[in-house]
Amino acid sequence: MKRRDFGQYCGLGRALELVGERWALLIIRDLAIHPRRYTDLLEGLPGIPSNVLATRLKELEQSGIAERQIAPAPSRGVVYVLTPLGRELEPAIHALGRWGATQLGEPRPGEIVTAEALTTSLRAAFDPDRATGLNASWEIHAPDFVVHAVVTEGKLDAGIGPAPEKPGVVITFRPENLPSYVELVQAIKCGLVTIKGPRKLLDTFTRVFTSRGPA
Structure with missing residues (x-):
């Protein structure tokens, strides 16, 4: 496949030439969460040939933007990771995600939400100004996966799987549609979640993860 060439000496045009092809940004989104094998990417992006x-x-x-590395022990094989240059795309991905969330509407047939998508949404929605000096952690349990969000001195670490240490609160929700960030926030507002831990940390979650809008 030949890349598109816009023939313009423009930063936006060059960016689109590099990452504007179909599926490219979703691949980068998933690699921003953690290194992935080829088969992991294929499984996590249903529909991509x-x-x-x-x-x-x-x-x-x-x-x-990305490179191959040998997976550390005890894993074996090759994984794809973002380079420092690729990491610089994360703020742009978050901004696009927040804007795109305003255009979502109702889920279309066949659409899914992955753990990578929800984790990216948490990173995009996080407001560091409202989290200044905060130390708190949450685990979010959806029907098919678990993600975590840990804030240490106002800095966020959000990823897939259980929190590295015992979380302050475990939030469990069973969405009627898709386990998306939008569904999570709505479930919290409507009291349709079960929590294990202090209620005040649930309020803290909505304060630091909603003010900038979802992704």
Whole structure:
């Protein structure tokens, strides 16, 4: 597949030439959460043809946005990771996600929410100004996965799986539709979640993760 060339000496145009192809930003979104094997990416992005995934990964490597590394022990094999240049795209991805959330509407047939998507939404919605000096942690349990959010001195670490240490609050919700960030916030506001831990930390969650809007 030949990349699009806009023929313009423009930063936005160059960015679109590098990451504007179909699926590219979703691949970058998932790699921003953690290193992924080729098969992990294929499984986590239902609908992407294998040849398209291979092409996108090759393009991202050629652009210096992603690279292959040997997985550390005890794992084996090759994983894809973002380079420092690729990491610089995270704020742009979060901003696009927040804007896109305003255009979501009702879920369309066949749409899913992955753990990577929810984790990215948490990172995008986090407001560091409202979290200044905060130390708190949450685990969010959806029907098919668990994600965590840990704030240490106002800095966020959000990822897939249980929190590294015992969380302050465990939030469990069983959404009627998709386990998205939007569904989570709505469930919290409507009291449709079960919590294990201090109620005040649930209030803290809505304060520091909602003021900038969801992704």
